[in-house]
Amino acid sequence: MKLRAAIASIVLLGSVAACGGGDSSSDGPVTLRMTTWSANEAHVQLFNQIAADYTTAHPDVTVKFDALPVDTYTTTLTTQIAGGNAPDLAWILEGSAPDFVSSGALAPVDDAIENPAELAPSATALWKQDGKLIAYPFSTSPFGVFVNTDLLAKAGQQLPTGTDWTWDNAIAVAAATAAKTGKQGLVPRDFDYKDWTNLAPVFDGWGAQAWSADGKTCGFDQQPMVDAMTFIHQAIFTKKAIPGPGVAADFFAGESAMTITQISRASLLKDGKFKWALVPLPTGPKGKYSVIGQGGVGVMKQGKHVDAAKDFLKFFTNDANSAKLAQFFPPPRTPQLTADTLAKSNPLLSKEQLQSVVIDGISNGVVKPSHADNAQISQAVRSALDPMWKADADVPAVLKSVCTAIQPVLAK
């Protein structure tokens, strides 16, 4: 086993393998490694501060954070594991949660979380197996719509409020702003005609589901999805409210009127050069709804210091540190989910924004689609959806072909 891992590290990893090191004995100095997908300076500063506090209390333990690029995060992580260089703690994206939770790659952390009764059940659902908590959902971040109000004003448009904040009106305003300003309308962030799971904040408004709750039956060919995708298709190709495939536009650089993304992106507006608003997702035919994206953190069984890692996790996620992390990552701890608490650490957002988008969002939100064999299924869906991104596409037929492509894997 060891030999295989050692050789594999040469074959698969090359240079990455070189950073392995570390001894397996429990006494003596220990260096814990946590892989993350955030190299954001403010985030890293906070992590390092928490780690330094921990080292003060446990002088023989140091923690280092290893930020990997988010778009290849899971690939890099599994390659490190295959090479015998598993980190001690790892962030897990919600999409790969079922794979990590069910495979036995992570050590259960029930005994490594303070006051587990505080955790919101909607936040932990994805991260539990047989009643045991396998990873801690450190970030439960609802999707909202950021609006460039300067750009809307320039186009003579008003942001619809109250019951007028519907998908139809949102798309109409986006289209009008795009047409008048020459910028783009509404950008579903990180979708880029590849990561279709970032369309969930739209199609959930029609009650559409990628697959049934048990994960066995494809939902793409069902009527709600057909309606939702037809709406999206028209918004792109007829109304020109959403930039078409291959068109790059960054809301945070002022290039679009609106974007759908998680509220954790608000930090990108710190030095914003335009006035903006954050509003909940518009209402769809299904009425009010919300969608959340999650990040978990778990202890790798194949890491070299499982007990030390659990102990650090307990510290990293305790009440005090959870409150600090809340300025970037909405916490799963219910006592901290009040507008007053969150306002202290989120100076960019108003209490109303926090209440309407974050707190209401977390309490009734649906998590983005995820499934075991997630990468394979996502790739198959992406591939089958490609013919849809043309002006003359036959939407129902394309959606049927998505089900043909993924049903065998879902039924497995």
Place this chain on the structure above:
Amino acid sequence: MTKATRRQDRLTAYAFIAPQLAGTVAFVLVPLVLVFWYSLHEWNVLANTFTFTGADNYRQLADDPNVPKVLLATLFFSAGLVVVNLSLALLLAVLLNQKLRGTTVFRVLFFSPVVVSLVAWTIVWRFMLQDNGGINAFLDAAGVDGPNWLRSGGTAMAAVIVVQVIKNVGLNMVLFLAALQGVPQELYEAARTDGANAWTVFRRITLPLISPTILLTSIITVVGSLQVFAQIAVLTEGGPGTSTTVLVYYLYQQAFQFHAFGYGATLSVLLFLIVLALTLFQWQLRKRWVFHES
């Protein structure tokens, strides 16, 4: 020479080749054998299991509905690349072999992409080929409505091929130039004296005499085309649909994105066999095709 000194010489020789040999064993031969070994196993990285499954992965390979599509895309890419690359390289070499002012500038110009970092080159082209990118802006100015290059099946593959050809055509061009300059002038003179026209001279004298170089460049280009990865990963990620998913990219998806390391290894065995077969075939071909070998 005494027996002792002969043995010493031999030891010295082994010592000299040892570093190279060790490198080849550790980084070429051992991984090659291991890939065969892995291809007989199901390796679940997350669950940390490594189970012998015999020929299961090979049965999966035979049944995989994606494999024919992937092989077709690979064939299309390789054939397109080899034809366009070699003919363009030869054309450029013949043109730049003329004794005209300024040919050196053009030689440098066509060769310069070869020394540019592959990924940087490809990323710049991705921006150029976007729907609102540089190429279409240029076409727009000329009154042409350009296609969405990387997003429709036919143009995506063509775009990947062209980006790769422009990157590497300079290398083959230089090899052809060297070969052209090695053709003895007296043969040309003799041919002209006999009244041969330019095309006959090219076909009867130039082509046969540079045939070893054509063989060399075609082997390099074919084998290189089978290894194309960064261009696909950066430009199209195998899409739209699976139209640009070539074998190496599919292998990467299976092993590193879907965590099916065993099946990924099986696909690399397939790639190995294809490269081996092609190389042997071309080597056989040289007996009939190559006019002379120095």
